[in-house]
Amino acid sequence: MDVEALRTFVTVAETGQFQAAADELGISQQAVSKRIAALERRTGVRLLVRTSRGSRLSLDGQVFLPHAKKVLRAIELAEQAVRPGSRPLRVDVLNRRIAPAQAVYRFYRSRPGTDLDAVTLSMENAAQAAQAVREGTVDASFRALPADQVPAGISAERLLDAPLELLLGPGHPLADAPFVSPADLVGHRIWIPGIRSDTEWAAFYQELADAFGLSIDALGPHFGDEALMDALADSASLATLVGSGDRYLWPRTHDLRRIPLHDPTPVYPHVLLFRSQDRHPVLTALRDHLRASRPRTPCDVWAPAWAHH
Template sequence: MTELDLAAVRAFVAAVDEQQFSLAADLLGLSQQAVSKRIARLENQLGTTLFDRRRGGVTPTPAGARLLPHARALLALADTALAAVRDNPGPLRIAVLGERQAEMQSLRFYLDRHRGADTEIILSTAFHTSRDALLGGRADAAFARAHGGPRPLPEHIGAVAAYVDPLHLLVGKDHPLAGAAAVTLTELRRYTVWVPGAAVPSEWSDYYRDLSAHTGLAIDTRPRPAAFAHTDTSRGPAPIETLLDHIAASDTLATLSGDGVRAPWHPHIRRVPLVDPTPAYPHALLWDTTNTHPGLAPLIAHFRDTYNSDIAADCWIPPADRPLFLH
């Protein structure tokens, strides 16, 4: 009987998530050669090729894609088993999308009031999301949508509504809507709404697809070479500073930003509220219900108690998220 090497399985999952052996090596604290050897050993054990090697990165073969969900589940089970027998479970690992996002601000509020909590913040990326970190065993909890994304959440993942973030319109000072006190979604249909970060298949690209279907907004997710000529976008969306520079210089483009997002200040950017209704992004707190980490219970209780449900009642939220957020 073939016994899988957990170290090789972990290298396989990291390579899928990072799309490059070198980046997987950085994530695991190994050399690229060590990652390559572990994956080669796993391929020999299974008698199949797990990756298509191409210039600039790797993608899983059909066999690799079939292995991936089982590999993630195996690693999560192994991490849970280790934590169960340790006297010290270690820090509570919480995954967030980024330091500027609303969920990071709400998490800081929690940590300021729980200064004794042993916590480690994991910043995710467009290609390796907070949900991926949770499902892959790298995080004990994650802020993300409970719906959407490339695959549904397993049944053992719990979720509570944590924060709804109303969206505002960002335009340049010369845009026709720059001086408006507020803009309805119907009025916005006449203009181009550019959200390049939603080009990557993810829970938030699904959100914007649902918003477009509901409102009729034309949401453009295509990259604009002129905007990002000097920016490497191969590992994800361009920095927000680059996006804002392009919006500020245009009299036709607009983009969307959450009210709780700490966007960099720009002298030529104008923020305009959206109304009738106000779209809002639903941030849930997700966790593995089989995880016994003692830091989970107070974290869950805090966000269950502080969820801004009064704001959610007047916002548009995708139908799939409403049962969790509009109860």
């Protein structure tokens, strides 16, 4: 059913004049007459009766009027529900322990009461996350995606570089180093369990390993962060890589060490994916906040080749 015809009918019913309705709607009287005629053909009944003084509702029109008003109100509410800023911004932060989640949390802390939802989608890789953004499952997602893999209609902005740190136990040979370079890690076993071969982080770590001759493996099942921390604490040879903004907890007795990487500093390039035409005000504010608050980038950064595009 033609919504504009419904709106025209209600306006005529309320004003009692075709010309008055035309003036209110900003259309011609002829257009009003055509819309009413089309609506009457659609319903199969006469809704308005013209008189020397204007028009009045027929009996069928009187029955139809409250339903027409309900339909118009429902449409108004539906439009309000999806109007930019009328609902929470949904952001996929990938994992609540890592840098994107912490950055979104800091944004929320800087703007108390901001209407947003930080979610973690069960998307296996960046391509699936980009599809979820395009379909509107979420408004934005932090991923590491090369520019040539960004789908049409999606914008990608590199807003958060996470410098890598070495996480290891007190018995590891590098445990007391103030910092280490990637070259210092040659010959050491870096264990990152749970890496799946079809993910962007698998591609990142493979390029990192190739660039510096490192041994990075994902052998064995990933039993969770707590199990990984236990294994690091008990080992004199295992180490893993984490982002400097990642938040992991372990018992004080583990005495785990976080060692910065320098000369150069590898960074994981978190890219914010969002629909190109999205005008949600919280999304705009989040992007502005991330640009303004991003940490100062070390001068010796290493990032995957695709991240420089």
